[in-house]
Amino acid sequence: DDRHKPEPFTSLIRCVNTTYDGEFAFEVRDVWVNPELRGQRMGCAMMLHAFVHYSSKQFKNGIVYVPQGMPGADAFFQKVGFRRQVQERLPGRIRRHMYSLWVLRNVHHHVGRLEEIMQHYRGKE
Numbered sequence: 001d002d003r004h005k006p007e008p009f010t011s012l013i014r015c016v017n018t019t020y021d022g023e024f025a026f027e028v029r030d031v032w033v034n035p036e037l038r039g040q041r042m043g044c045a046m047m048l049h050a051f052v053h054y055s056s057k058q059f060k061n062g063i064v065y066v067p068q069g070m071p072g073a074d075a076f077f078q079k080v081g082f083r084r085q086v087q088e089r090l091p092g093r094i095r096r097h098m099y100s101l102w103v104l105r106n107v108h109h110h111v112g113r114l115e116e117i118m119q120h121y122r123g124k125e
Contacts, residue, residue, distance in 0.1 A: 010033070010034050010037055010042065011032060011033045011034065011037065011042045011043070011045075011046055012030060012031070012032045012046075013028070013030065013031050013032075013046040013047070013049075013050060014028075014029045014030040015027060015028050015029060015050050015054070015062075016029055017059075018063065020061045020063050020103065021061065023059075023060045023061060024057075024058070024059045024060065024061075025059060025060065025061040025062055025063055026050065026054045026059055026061075026062045026063075026107075027062070027063050027064065027065075028047075028050070028062065028063070028064040031043055031046065031047075031073075031076075033046075040121075041117065041118060041121045043076055043080075044079075044080060044114055044117050044118060044121075045118060047080045047114060048111065048114040048115065048118060050062075051107050051108075051110055051111050051114060052111055054107055055107050055108040055111055059107055060105070060106060060107065061103060061104060061105055061106070061107065062082070062103070062104035062107055063101060063102065063103050063104070064077055064082060064101075064102045065099040065100070065101055065102075066099060066100050066102055067098060067099055068098050068099065068100060074100070074102075077102045078102075079117075080104075080110070080114060080117075081104050081110040081113060081114070082102035082103060082104045083102065083103055083104075083105075084100050084101070084102050085100075085101045085102070085103055
């Protein structure tokens, strides 16, 4: 019975290259943190790594599609700097039924903000 085995990973993030508004962007496809480790800023640490990586590659923006009805995911992406886009204003080619599009503009500006979040968390330990 695999239900009682420990998870083999502590966390996972998967991003792909794409374009948004005519510029190179990264799309966050998956973010997962082991339930036992949630609340320890593991997701923020992974996003910081992604922001640093894509910023060094001169990417300007990041996007993520969040399934509707996931307030925890919405709050997480808002905390790390993404902003929800109004679906009616989106071109049809990037609209996805039952998903909200979140966009991070100027990824390099958000590296310092996430570093501050991580530093603040480390100060509480």
